[in-house]
Amino acid sequence: MKNSSYAGLLIIAAILALLPFVLPNSFYLDLAIRMGINAIIVLGLNLLIGFAGQISLGHAGFVGLGAFASAVLPHHFGWPTFGAMLGGAMFTGILAALVARPIFKLKGHYLAMATLGLGIIVNIVLRNESEYTGGPDGMPVMALDVLGFEISGDDQWYWVVAILLCISIWASLNLINSPFGRGLRALHGSEVAARVAGVNVERYKIVIFVMSAMFASVMGSITAHHVGFITPSVADFPHSIELLTMVVVGGVASVYGSVVGAVLLTALPQALANFEGWEIVAYGVILVTCMIFVPKGVVPTMNAKFKKEH
Amino acid sequence: AENKEPIKVGSILSVTGAAAYLGTPELNTLQMYVDDLNKSGGVLGRPLQLIHYDDASDASKANGFAKRLIEDDKVDFIVGGTTTGSTMSMVPLVEKAGVPFMSLAGAVVVVEPVKKWVFKASTTDRIAAERVFIDMRKRGISKIALLSETSGFGQSGKKQSEEVAGKYGITFVIKETYGPKDTDMSPQLTKIKNNKDVQAVFVFGFGQGPAIVTKNCRQLGLDLPLYHAHGIGSEEFINLAGPAAEGAYALAPALMIGDTLAADDPQKAVVAGYAKAYRERFKEDVSMFGGQAYDNFFIVIEAIKRVGGTDKAKVRDAIESTKGFIGTGGEINMTPDDHMGLSVDSLRMLVVKNGKWVEAK
Amino acid sequence: MLATFVQFIFSGLTVGAIYALVALGFTLIYNASGVINFAQGEFVMLGGMLAVFFTHAGLPMPAAIALAIAVPAVIGVLVEKFTIEPVKGAETITLIIITLGVSLVIRGLVQVTLGKGTHTIPAFSGDAPIMVAGAALTPQSLWVLGGTAIVVLVLWYFFARTLAGKAMLATSYNRIASQLVGINTNWVLLMSFALASALGALGGILVTPITLTSFDVGIMLGLKGFVAAVLGGLGSGPGAVIGGLLVGLIESTAAGYLSSAYKDAIPFVLILFILFFMPRGLLGSKVTDRV
Amino acid sequence: MTASIHAPEALLRVRDMVSAYGRIKALKGIALEINRGETVALIGANGAGKTTFLRTLSGVQPMAAGTVAFDGEDISRLRADQRVARGICQCPEGRMVFGPLSIEDNIRLGAYTRKDAEIGDDIEKVYAMFPILKQKRHLPAGSLSGGQQQMLAMGRALMGRPKLLLLDEPSMGLAPLLVEEIFNVIRTLKSQGMTILLVEQNAFGALGVADRAYVLETGHVTLSGSGAELAENPDVRAAYLGM
Amino acid sequence: MASLLEVSNLSKSFGGVHAVQSVGFKVDAGIVYSVIGPNGAGKTTLFNLITGVYTPDAGSIRLNGEPIEGKPPTMLARRGVARTFQNLQVCMNMSALENVMVGAHLHLDRNPLKAALRFPSIRRGDQSIAERAAELMDFVGLGKFVNAHADSLSYGMLKRLEIARALALKPRLIFLDEPAAGLNPKETEGVAELIREVSNSGVTVVLVEHDMKMVMKLSDRILVMDYGKALTEGTAEEVRNNPQVIAAYLGAQA
Ligand SMILES: Nc1ncnc2c1ncn2[C@@H]1O[C@H](COP(=O)(O)OP(=O)(O)OP(=O)(O)O)[C@@H](O)[C@H]1O
Ligand SMILES: Nc1ncnc2c1ncn2[C@@H]1O[C@H](COP(=O)(O)OP(=O)(O)OP(=O)(O)O)[C@@H](O)[C@H]1O
């Protein structure tokens, strides 16, 4: 699975096509859907963090905006669900664009702090506006209706998410190997060199931030519809960290790493579910060990190994 | 041939995270009674198997685990959902799959409107609010300050308080909030102190927040009656708040004052039995949440016994027809319109006197 | 009205001093390694929880406090040795994830061993508030403020005036060059973690009588401490203190004058605003990279 | 042709040094000796491995195989700071000044391993050598121009009172007057008996001051001899002197 | 007709340091123009001002008669201004070839949506740029390292990589900040030849360099700076024999 090759995509597509036939019951299907949703969010986040080198510790905020747009707009304002999803993405995109300029004046930990603050503000608003959002206890979400066709049930959601995932991987691969993607990576490597070469650094950062925010928002909507109930914890700091961890464990600046990271870390809590109070410790130990032994992430490390053997 | 298949008890509790304080005694209680019942031959001759997942106080995790309990583990009934959020995220799943579901959460939305498969034989925030307001009226208080936590518990409590206040002639002169992890509430209390109309302060929260509020009140010299909702009436509160706790009111079920309960109190036996067993096994004090787990669990066990099997629909019907069940939280009488079954006086008003909780007169 | 205002200020200063103490721990490790140690909050928690544990175990207060500082310091050393040292030179986010992982382990272990309850220790000089201009200030707040002041002075002296302090800074700016002038960079990192952990623990002990403690208080304190450190300007001791006090004051006045529901959001809005004009915080060092 | 003298007074003796970046070997078995008081030049094209050699000598780059003996002691396993304490100081490629620290602090840190009372005098000596540094001594080193930083890096290395001074392209980026100045400094140090290993692209200058020199090509030593010998060698002239 | 580049009265100071003080000069199209001066004279700062990395405190810069002072580097790149850096600015997270391809950024369709959807036009453009970048690497003597990762190149190689990247912009005006630093005399000759070729192809070159042999050989005109000010300006011959320049910069050897 070389980072830039499309072969990995074919393998993933094949796995996705076969998976429903080998999974024993719909709990596993549900888990697969959650993995897929996370993978798509992480793909977007990795474009921002891994490729453009801009840390975001508040991405869950965008997921939350999408999720609650899909919950609140139909429920309180009678919007059609599909419209709410698009509206949520638009709103998230606009918000991201508005805050991007001031935020991206900052670098490193200052940027991390600013994005963290943004996520926390979103979360606090969602928690406090309980008239609309149900507060910390959350609210139910209607089924998604796309132009008269209602998507519900794990079977349908599985295929929707699987197709979206393949498209997202394909688009990400295309993007990073394009002039735009190279510009992003260049500004990561050296901002001043990128500027002098004609990369409009500010614009690129804004574009990729808005794009990954909108990715997150749409997937937030899908999470909301799939689960049927949503609470502000989708937008909280631990969730942002969880997404960040998926990026890093899978591999910073690795498209396939995003998918692998999302799959592993979505499965991990389920695997640890029977640890009786030791889950947190085990989760922490696994994270740290993983970072120590594969600091570059699972996929890039495996790539390097693979290359070595050949 | 007799059915020896285990009866599968599913539970999803918040054993870690913000609500760990509630979830832990709940899980302890379930484990203890599943063990005990198994030792004494199980139920209907069948052993019990407890399958538990910790949602870490995160409602979306609860949803995933509920699916696992229903689809993968195929449990016969579910106890849990420590928080309202967790409960509500599971409700659509149990309703669809048709699994009897006993929530341990506090908010009234769980059982109102009534949902076919969802029960909750534990006190609600509405009852708590009503109980406090009744007591306030009794003492001639009508203008109060409401200080609620921004947690789900506090927000729902605030909403219910607002809804029922009118009925008891209570008006809120000032409403403030604090975060569940806040370390200092003096700014809010200073505002309350500056408002001369306030006759009493009603705090809706649980965990360490109410203890800090109590300390801050005394530090600021705020001498109004201080009422707490249900959920803090334990030794821990007095330890944390120290001398400042003296004179604070709080709601609690009979369980919390088991030792001082009148001998003829109908709950005496149940409460004493539970408290003794729990203390022996876990070497720690009982909490009302563990007691709620006891009540909800045994309502289902009784129902299964009455049905003579685990057919989900029949068990559900049996739960719905529970009558006169004496639990740690009071007497429970379910009806098709009431999936909670507790009355307002199931909660007792306690006050701290000489460093001990006693029933307020 | 003055009394009310003064009360908000007292409240803000007390809470702010707590944040400042946590922020100083961040500063110390950042200055030695450029790492933001997201486990810093857990050391604050450890200090408080261990002080509770040792006093309950029957130790006299001074001994309990000494142990509650020493044990976290040792843990800090172990953390550096086994999780930070092996990944020298890794990317910022990798280090962020590692420290977050460490914080989970510490929190989880405390939860399993010391339980989930909330605890407290008695205030050092009693609970009777001191009244100033009609506002109440608890004696423990003075302990916290005083502790913060001493720590910041010591740190300032260390980094501005001693060669060991400069060596620590040098290590974070360029590890290779530091080795080339003879600095044992591993040792420097080890010491920075030991000191920062001890500092965090000390903070945890000082604040426990006010804030109470439980296995999960570290998350929020760590977060606020990070915010304070960034606001003040990463790496600056006085910055960390100013940042901490500022966050505390904004919170208390926001809760008092604006909205207690949004009091946690308001500091973030203001901080974003401040960073917009001062992208390296209030006292952050200037950028000196040349091209 | 190896001109190395296996004399007991060799201060530094490197045998079979191998060093690699990942799988790529940058040094493929280097043998080299420096006698006390000698100035030795190391020349080679871009990417030959000169910098890698110096970094490995200083211990900041891991050595995959080989031994390094210094002053009669095997130092192959020592950490970088221990090697500095024994008197191996380097003025690194790319200068590596501590940008945010003041110039004076940078210089002081050069004497980090020293405890003696003469540090203050030595600082003055460095200032005397590079007066511009004294003028700017309270400014952050990062604000210096490229050439000024080069002077600072040199001064910092000298503060360690090296027994063996490693210089990685010390004249890079310096104005002609200063290049001369740097070579004068090297000559002075040499006359004071300091042992110096000099990596230079300015091969004319380097071969001019060096007693002996080695030529490095893609990780191998291909030639060695006295400075004058190599300066006359037609291959060297063609490949490195551009004649 | 106006010169290609006209700088007048340009000033910039940092704190108390007047890095550049009222400097003015003109560069005609097609020539090689060198800026020399002692360390810290302000040469790099001058480059940073002209290429938009710093904003001037005062003064004007005109490119083809149009004012460009304070314009961002991206804008200047669009007008055909390229540069290299004294303190290397190479993107270590990319391959050597990609670094050079970044130089050609402006000649490509940079639309992210089209890219994500894999429009054929984008692929084709990228392909041809990759080929040109490889040629450029060959041109600067890095032909063997086309597939190498940038962080595996030595210092001298990286300096050349920067030249290739600057050339990939197809500049009208190129600023080279010490291109020969870190190169041996033989390699320096190679770079000098390279600059000559670039100049012959019609690109105007502005050069900062301490290697006097190279400067004297290549330059049509030379500006000498000292303490942020223009000391003198003239042909190689004039400058070489200026006693002030000899005293401040060249020393006896030249
Ligand atoms: N970090 C690295 N990763 C991988 N390879 C490297 C790295 N640094 C250097 N190399 C390779 O090692 C070899 C030696 O590099 P080194 O820097 O020692 O050369 P040098 O002789 O100092 O060259 P220069 O004169 O350009 O400074 C080169 O082939 C280079 O490509
Ligand atoms: N960003 C900055 N902050 C502070 N001072 C600066 C900055 N940039 C340059 N200077 C100062 O301006 C003066 C000129 O620096 P500049 O880098 O332009 O010199 P230069 O002529 O390029 O020297 P060299 O030949 O050594 O590269 C120096 O004294 C330097 O310290």
Ligand SMILES: [Mg+2]
């Ligand atoms: Mg080199």
Ligand SMILES: [Mg+2]
């Ligand atoms: Mg320069």
